[in-house]
Amino acid sequence: MxxxxxxxxxxxxxxxxxxxxxxxxxxxxxxxxxxxxxxxxxxxxxxxxxxxxxxxxxxxxxxxxxxxxxxxxxxxxxxxxxxxxxxxxxxxxxxxxxxxxxxxxxxNYDVTLFVRSDSELTTSDPEALSDKTFALVKGYSYASIDDRLEEEGMIRVEATGRDSLIKLLMLGRVDTILDSRLPVFTDAKRLGFEGQARALSPSLAETxxxxxxxxxxxxxxxxxxxxxxxxxxxxxxxxxxxxxxxxx
CATH class of the missing domain: 3.40.190.10 (Periplasmic binding protein-like II)
Incomplete structure (x- = not known):
């Protein structure tokens, strides 16, 4: 046994x-x-x-x-x-x-507002951007910064995807777009808009x-x-x- x-x-x-x-x-x-x-x-x-x-x-x-x-x-x-x-x-x-x-x-992602390079906008301060439009990708999360921008008087526009987001800005359909630096500049270059977008300072969040x-x-x-x-x-x-x- x-x-x-x-x-x-x-x-x-x-x-x-x-x-x-x-x-x-x-x-x-x-x-x-x-x-x-x-x-x-x-x-x-x-x-x-x-x-x-x-x-x-x-x-x-x-x-x-x-x-x-x-x-x-x-x-x-x-x-x-x-x-x-x-x-x-x-x-x-x-x-x-x-x-x-x-x-x-x-x-970490940065959450940043972007404008066309020829835009007169110089700051990401939401109070200075009241009544301006900002686009974002539908379904993405931006650390509630998008909600805060609306509360400060900015107007939300939803893009169906990343290409649409960049094109809305480049075609002048919106004043700003909300996203992260590396993806925005990479997408702009891929779509033939290299150097035609710039980030407003400071970034609004790190998420x-x-x-x-x-x-x-x-x-x-x-x-x-x-x-x-x-x-x-x-x-x-x-x-x-x-x-x-x-x-x-």
Whole structure:
């Protein structure tokens, strides 16, 4: 009997140390570029949001699969628990209601107003911009800055996508647009408007962007595991290389 017990005990130790199949975390990601934070190249996502996420998930001993879809479906797929997580979103009360946020953000976005280079506007002070129009991408979150601009008397215009956002400004349909510096200047260059937009100073906010998780059973703990792995990843040389590559 003692021999049998020892055999079972030894088997238990062996199983405990046996390799197990790595968990695959399905991450929903917008199908449009938000350069340089995430872009699509030959059907594969690139950019700091993607690379930081993948690096942290590797440290968890898991694998990542990116699922490409429109931004509204990204949010819906997390809310309906068809995806495990979404990249690379800011925190809002609405999103908190259907997702778990890790403590550690992937990176920070600036929230900035932009004008055409020939605009007479010189400041981002909302009081000086009363009655001016500002455009933003429908469905995006701007750390509630958009609500504050409306409260200060600015007029909201919603663009259907990033290309539309830039074109509204370049065609003079709106006075300003609200977004982040790196994506706006990247999009303007791609659309043939390089040098024709400038940022109003100062930026209105810095807002953290996260990999946020669905409310599947056990995923609050998964978000905490990811947060710890992300914090660890940020101390690695690989993370330093990513920051330098994208000018973060």
């Amino acid at each position: 003692l021999r049998f017990i020892l055999t079972v005990f030894a088997l238990g130790i062996a199983l405990a140390h046996a390799p197990v199949q790595a968990q695959t975390i399905v991450v929903a990601i917008e199908d449009k570029d938000y350069a340089p934070y995430y872009t699509w190249v030959d059907g594969k996502p690139e950019g700091p949001c993607v690379e930081i996420t993948a690096g942290a998930i590797r440290l968890m001993g898991a694998e990542v699969e990116f699922a490409r879809m429109p931004w509204t479906r990204v949010l819906n797929s997390v809310e309906t628990m068809r995806a495990d997580a979404a990249l690379c979103g800011t925190k809002t009360d609405e999103r908190i209601s259907f997702s778990h946020y890790p403590d550690e953000p992937l990176l 953290p962007a996260y990999l946020f998780f669905s409310r599947k059973p056990g995923y609050e703990a998964l978000a905490s595991r990811f947060s710890a792995a992300l914090e660890e990843f940020k101390s690695t040389p690989e993370y330093d290389v990513i920051q330098q590559r994208y000018g973060l």
